[in-house]
Amino acid sequence: MNPANARTRITTIAPETPVLEFLASRKAEVDRALERLVPPAEAWPVTLHRAVRHSLFAGGKRLRPILCLAAAEALGGRTDRTLEPACGLEMIHTYSLIHDDLPALDNDELRRGVPTCHVVFGEAVAILAGDALLTHGLGVLARYPEEQRSAGAKMRVLNMVVDAIGTTGMIGGQVADLEAEKMHPTEELVRTIHESKTGRLIRASLRTGAILADAAEESLERLDEYGRLIGLAFQIKDDLLDVEADAGSLGKASGKDAAAGKATFPAVWGVERSRAILAQSIEDAAAKAHALPGGGGRLPQLARFVGQRSS
Amino acid sequence: MNPANARTRITTIAPETPVLEFLASRKAEVDRALERLVPPAEAWPVTLHRAVRHSLFAGGKRLRPILCLAAAEALGGRTDRTLEPACGLEMIHTYSLIHDDLPALDNDELRRGVPTCHVVFGEAVAILAGDALLTHGLGVLARYPEEQRSAGAKMRVLNMVVDAIGTTGMIGGQVADLEAEKMHPTEELVRTIHESKTGRLIRASLRTGAILADAAEESLERLDEYGRLIGLAFQIKDDLLDVEADAGSLGKASGKDAAAGKATFPAVWGVERSRAILAQSIEDAAAKAHALPGGGGRLPQLARFVGQRSS
Numbered sequence: 001m002n003p004a005n006a007r008t009r010i011t012t013i014a015p016e017t018p019v020l021e022f023l024a025s026r027k028a029e030v031d032r033a034l035e036r037l038v039p040p041a042e043a044w045p046v047t048l049h050r051a052v053r054h055s056l057f058a059g060g061k062r063l064r065p066i067l068c069l070a071a072a073e074a075l076g077g078r079t080d081r082t083l084e085p086a087c088g089l090e091m092i093h094t095y096s097l098i099h100d101d102l103p104a105l106d107n108d109e110l111r112r113g114v115p116t117c118h119v120v121f122g123e124a125v126a127i128l129a130g131d132a133l134l135t136h137g138l139g140v141l142a143r144y145p146e147e148q149r150s151a152g153a154k155m156r157v158l159n160m161v162v163d164a165i166g167t168t169g170m171i172g173g174q175v176a177d178l179e180a181e182k183m184h185p186t187e188e189l190v191r192t193i194h195e196s197k198t199g200r201l202i203r204a205s206l207r208t209g210a211i212l213a214d215a216a217e218e219s220l221e222r223l224d225e226y227g228r229l230i231g232l233a234f235q236i237k238d239d240l241l242d243v244e245a246d247a248g249s250l251g252k253a254s255g256k257d258a259a260a261g262k263a264t265f266p267a268v269w270g271v272e273r274s275r276a277i278l279a280q281s282i283e284d285a286a287a288k289a290h291a292l293p294g295g296g297g298r299l300p301q302l303a304r305f306v307g308q309r310s311s
Numbered sequence: 312m313n314p315a316n317a318r319t320r321i322t323t324i325a326p327e328t329p330v331l332e333f334l335a336s337r338k339a340e341v342d343r344a345l346e347r348l349v350p351p352a353e354a355w356p357v358t359l360h361r362a363v364r365h366s367l368f369a370g371g372k373r374l375r376p377i378l379c380l381a382a383a384e385a386l387g388g389r390t391d392r393t394l395e396p397a398c399g400l401e402m403i404h405t406y407s408l409i410h411d412d413l414p415a416l417d418n419d420e421l422r423r424g425v426p427t428c429h430v431v432f433g434e435a436v437a438i439l440a441g442d443a444l445l446t447h448g449l450g451v452l453a454r455y456p457e458e459q460r461s462a463g464a465k466m467r468v469l470n471m472v473v474d475a476i477g478t479t480g481m482i483g484g485q486v487a488d489l490e491a492e493k494m495h496p497t498e499e500l501v502r503t504i505h506e507s508k509t510g511r512l513i514r515a516s517l518r519t520g521a522i523l524a525d526a527a528e529e530s531l532e533r534l535d536e537y538g539r540l541i542g543l544a545f546q547i548k549d550d551l552l553d554v555e556a557d558a559g560s561l562g563k564a565s566g567k568d569a570a571a572g573k574a575t576f577p578a579v580w581g582v583e584r585s586r587a588i589l590a591q592s593i594e595d596a597a598a599k600a601h602a603l604p605g606g607g608g609r610l611p612q613l614a615r616f617v618g619q620r621s622s
Contacts, residue, residue, distance in 0.1 A: 039478060045486040048478050099442060104434035123415035124489055127438060131410060132478045134442065138449045139473030142466060151462040155453060158469075162450030167350060167359050167443045175356040178435055 010069070010079040019301040023061075026069060030062045033087045037140060051121040051129035056094050058112040061309075063234075064089045064205040067302060071206040071223060074289070074297035077213020084144035085157060085212060089205045091137030092161070096170060096201070098130035105178065138162070145212065157208050164204035173197025177263065185263035191232075193263055198238075199231030222292055226299060229285035234306050236278040239264040243271060245310070282307040321380070321390040330612040334372075337380060341373045344398045348451060362432040362440035367405050369423040372620070374545075375400045375516040378613060382517040382534060385600070385608030388524020392456040396468060396523060399451030400516045403472070406444035407481060407512070409437055416489065449473070456523065468519050475515035484508025488574065496574035502543075504574055509549075510542030533603055537610060540596035545617050547589040550575040554582060556621070593618040 010029050013022050034056060041050050065086030072082040101108040101116040102123060109119050118126035141158050163169060173196030180189055206227045210220050242257045243266050257264050265274045285303035289296030321340050324333050345367060352361050376397030383393040412419040412427040413434060420430050429437035452469050474480060484507030491500055517538045521531050553568045554577050568575050576585045596614035600607030 044479065045483045045490070047490065048483060048486045052478065095442075099438055102435075102438065104438060124413075125486065127410055127413065127415060128482050128486055131406075131442075131445065132482050134445060135449070135473055135477050135482065138446070139470065139477065142453065142469040142473065148463075151466055152459075154466065155462055158453040159450065162446055162453065166446050166450065167363065168355065171439050171443050171446065172356045172359060175359045175436065175439055179356070179358065 010083050015297075019298070019305055022298060022301075023066065023305065026066045027062045029083065030065045030069075030087060030090065031057070033083050034090065037084065037087050038091075038136070047121065047125055048128060048132060051117055051125045052132055054114075054120055055098050055111075055117045055129065056091065056133065058114045060090065060094070060112055061311075062090060063306075064093050064201060067202065067227075067230075067299075068205040068209040070298045070302055071209030072213040073209075074292055074294060074299050075210050075213040075215040075219055075223075076294070077209065077215070081145040081147075081150070082209050082212050085141050085208055086205070088137045088140030088144070089161070089201070089208060091133045091140065092165060093201060095130045095133035095137060096165075096174070098126055098133070100174060102126060105174070141208075150212075153211055153214070157211050160207055160211070161204050164200040169196050169200040170198075173200070180263040181261055183263075185267050187268045190263045190265055190268050194235040194265075195228075195231065198235050199228060202231040202234065203227035219292055222288055226285050226288040226296075226303070229281045229288065230303050230306050233278050233281040233285065233303070236265045236274050236281070237307060237309065239266050240271065240274055240278070241311070278307055321394050326608075330609070330616055333609060333612075334377065334616065337377045338373045340394065341376045341380075341398060341401065342368070344394050345401065348395065348398050349402075349447065358432065358436055359439060359443060362428055362436045363443055365425075365431055366409050366422075366428045366440065367402065367444065369425045371401065371405070371423055372622075373401060374617075375404050375512060378513065378538075378541075378610075379516040379520040381609045381613055382520030383524040384520075385603055385605060385610050386521050386524040386526040386530055386534075387605070388520065388526070392458075392461070393520050393523050395455035396452050396465075396519055397516070399448045399455070400472070400512070400519060402444045402448030402451065403476060404512060406441045406448060407476075407485070409441035409444070411485060413437060416485070452519075461523075464522055464525070467522050471518055471522070472515050475511040480507050480511040481509075484511070491574040492572055494574075496578050498579045501574045501576055501579050505546040505576075506539075506542065509546050510539060513542040513545065514538035530603055533599055537596050537599040537607075537614070540592045540599065541614050541617050544589050544592040544596065544614070547576045547585050547592070548618060548620065550577050551582065551585055551589070552622070589618055 011025065013025055038052060038056060039049050041053050043049050068086040068089055069079050069082055073079050097111060098117045100106050101111055102118055108116055110116065117129055121129065138158065138161070141161060142154060145154070165171065173193050176193045177197055180193060183189065203224055206223050207220060210223050215223070239257065242264070269277065282303050286300035289299035289303060292299070322336065324336055349363060349367060350360050352364050354360050379397040379400055380390050380393055384390050408422060409428045411417050412422055413429055419427055421427065428440055432440065449469065449472070452472060453465060476482065484504050487504045488508055491504060494500065514535055517534050518531060521534050526534070550568065553575070580588065593614050597611035600610035600614060603610070
């Protein structure tokens with residue numbers, strides 16, 4: 001959106017820096033890059049840009065862009081070529097949250113600790129703000145990195161991301177999730193929903209970093225296994241947090257999934273078994289990452305973070 | 312979505328073929344290509360694909376893809392390289408219609424002569440079907456034409472289309488249109504809304520064809536003037552049809568804009584002056600197209616069709 005602005009360089013963070021410091025540093029860099037990639041709040045049409053910014057800067061963890069950057073770094077790529085595409089993925093993630101939260105879908109009034117987009121700006125503007133973030137998120141993937149020689153890699157990223165978020169990916173998972181409210185949840189149904197609704201974009205984020213790092217096919221496949229495992233872990237943890245946490249620490253309504261009869265892992269496995277599978281998935285993911293050339297960089301730590309987060 | 316399917320070849324239509332026959336033939340080709348570019352109605356998730364197909368195959372005129380193909384043809388390009396991107400533009404147009412028709416926006420129950428997406432499938436699925444058509448429309452622009460040498464042109468098309476449909480283009484115009492309901496419409500306001508809401512995607516459709524035909528910058532600029540004029544003509548005609556026609560021939564509710572206090576050209580100019588400006592815009596557009604190398608092919612005729620259509 002503001003392509004003329006100077007590129008943000010991304011810092012090299014020493015391997016011994018604790019993971020929470022690493023996460024805070026990367027999050028700050030992603031936030032700064034997002035800031036220059038979306039139009040200012042005072043640009044026409046003001047309401048729309050305020051709504052876009054409201055949801056984009058509501059305190060997200062930036063997990064998808066951080067995974068994208070970590071994948072690029074782990075595979076020897078230059079993170080400064082990956083920063084903007086990583087932000088494009090966060091825009092796409094935020095679009096999906098805005099639309100999921102709408103009254104016609106999950107009807108959520110609280111997200112990331114602040115009122116959802118439609119609560120503040122009304123349904124019409126929230127629908128259009130989601131549309132805008134999807135449009136510009138894909139646009140960022142088409143534009144960056146800007147060097148001519150990246151055209152082929154950008155195309156590969158775009159086609160892969162469109163597939164991941166399309167009717168047989170994220171959007172399909174959302175429809176299946178809505179339809180599941182009327183069904184008795186089975187393990188297979190819960191897995192299918194979450195692999196498409198949450199897992200595909202997480203895997204696509206890792207793959208984006210890897211493609212832009214010109215990773216070998218073997219590394220891409222190993223990374224995909226890692227992504228599949230942390231995607232599963234992420235969703236189990238999300239479901240467990242909904243059962244265990246209070247709305248204050250979670251930043252959104254808690255206990256809501258169970259009340260709505262949602263297809264969740266605790267609903268099919270119970271809480272104890274969900275915790276055990278979560279722990280196992282995290283360890284398996286860390287092992288997959290360790291097996292990457294160079295030991296996977298920050299990826300094993302990030303897997304553990306996904307399992308331990310409290311919001 | 313079904314990239315493995317064989318390419319559709321597009322026919323060469325003799326210059327002396329009457330324009331209505333030309334339009335019918337191109338529309339049939341676009342429909343066939345759309346048919347193979349979206350997943351079948353029975354693919355998972357069935358409801359979503361049925362909703363996508365309901366709106367995509369509800370009898371649209373296919374004006375944007377036909378303009379895209381005509382621009383490519385007028386500038387000496389190969390229409391078979393342009394057919395899929397032209398379909399991507401129609402998917403994007405259909406997404407914008409589905410979301411515009413939602414209860415939170417224009418609340419329209421009839422479109423192209425059939426019940427709107429949310430009337431048949433509910434609001435949640437309609438929102439997601441719109442999201443899907445936007446996602447896959449941009450995805451088609453990223454994927455086609457498939458030859459390696461097209462990577463640069465595809466990137467140019469994508470960036471240009473994203474700009475045209477983004478927050479300062481089509482989506483911005485939609486927000487401005489909603490906000491104008493509370494204001495007294497002025498000529499400047501009506502022009503701003505429609506240049507962004509309708510005009511930008513029409514111009515982008517022409518420009519897509521021209522870029523894929525490797526047109527010279529001078530031709531692109533002349534084509535853009537043509538696009539600006541027929542975009543204006545298209546919207547004046549739309550507003551006039553809303554005043555003059557009945558719902559049966561229009562395929563959607565009539566008299567609705569005036570009742571809603573919408574910012575329309577007849578509201579600021581009156582019906583007679585709107586008709587005069589419409590006629591002038593058509594003639595100017597035809598003249599611009601005639602000045603292109605080769606006389607603009609079908610473009611002058613298409614300008615006249617825009618001014619004379621009855622739905």
